[in-house]
Amino acid sequence: MSICSPSSSSSSSSYLTGKALIVHSILAGTAIAVAIGVHAYLGRARKFRTRVVGIIPARYASSRFEGKPLVHILGKPMIQRTWERSKLATTLDHLVVATDDEKIAECCRGFGADVIMTSESCQNGTERCYEALEKLDKKYDIVVNIQGDEPLIEPEIIDGIVKALQAAPDAVFSTAVTPLKPEDAFDPNRVKCVVDNCGYAIYFSRGLIPFNKSAKVNPRFPYMLHLGIQSYDSKFLKIYPKLQPTPLQLEEDLEQLKVLENGYKMKVIKVEHEAHGVDTPEDVEKIESLMRERNLS
DSSP states (O other), X not given: OTTHHHHHHHHHXXXXXXXXXXXXXXXXXXXXXXXXXXXXXXXHHHTTTOOEEEEEEEOSOOSSSTTGGGOEETTEEHXXXXXXXXXXXXXXXXXXXEESXXXXXXXXXXXXXXXXXXXXXXXXXXXXXXXXXXXXXXXXXXXXXXXXXXXXXXXHXXXXXXXXXXXXXXXXXXXXXXXXXXXXXXXXXXXXXXXXXXSBEEEXXXXXXXXXXXXSOXXXXXXXXXXXXXXXXXXXXXXGGGSOOOHHHHHHTOTHHHHHXXXXXXXXXXXXXXXXXXXXXXXXXXXXXXXXXXXXX
C-alpha cells in the first residue's frame, strides 16, 4: 500500500494539474471570446446610423405666411440663414433644401445650396424629406428634418438629436424640447410636449399639457416647448408615408402624433434654447430685433 501511495498521489496530482489547465484554457478562451465579442459589438455600435443627411423642407404656399422661406431677415432670405446655421453642425455629411417651388430653388442655388425638387402633393415636411431622400444618389442612415423657418437654429441642437437617435436603437425618431415661456402657454402655434422618465415622448399638443384642474399655468411646473427640428431612421422614413393618418394627428394637425399612435418610439432631448421660429409676418421684426441685440449679421 505504501509503495502505491506515492504513485497514486502523483497520478492524482497530475490529473488535478491537467484538469486545472483545461479549466484555465476554457476560461482564457471564454475571456478571449468575450473580448472579441465586445470589440465586435462596439465596432458595430460605432458604425450604427453613421451616415447623416440634413434636409430643409421649404414650400412657398402657406395659409399663415405665403412665401415665408424667401422673406428677408436683415438682408438675407430666411432660408439662407437657416442653411448657413445648419452647415455648422458637425454630424451632417450632407445638407440639401427640398422644395416644390422654382423661386425658392433658384434662390437657394444662388447662395450655393444643393436643391432637390419635390412634388406639391407632400402633406408635410416629413413627406417632403422622404421624397428628397429617395432622389438622393447616396444612401443615408439618418435624415434630419430642419425647419426652414428657424433662422437662428443652434447647430448643437442638430448634433444633439442625431447623437440621441444613434444612441437609442429602439427609437426611430428624435427631437428636442426647451422650457416653455408662460406667455406661450396657450398659443396654438407653440407645440407642447410631455416626456417620460427615460426620455421618450408621450404626447404633443397645441394646447397646454399637462392641463391642471385650475385651468391656469402652474409657474412651478416645467412645461416643455417642442422645437420643430427632428430626425428619423431612414428605414422608418420610408414607412412613414404609407402609414394612414391617425385621429390624434388629424385633430392636432401634428405629424409627430402619427408616429406615436402607431406605436413607434421617439427620443427627446432637453435643451436651453429660446425658440425663434417665424410663423407670421410679425415674427420677422422680432427676429431682426433679437439679431441686432446679439450683433448677428
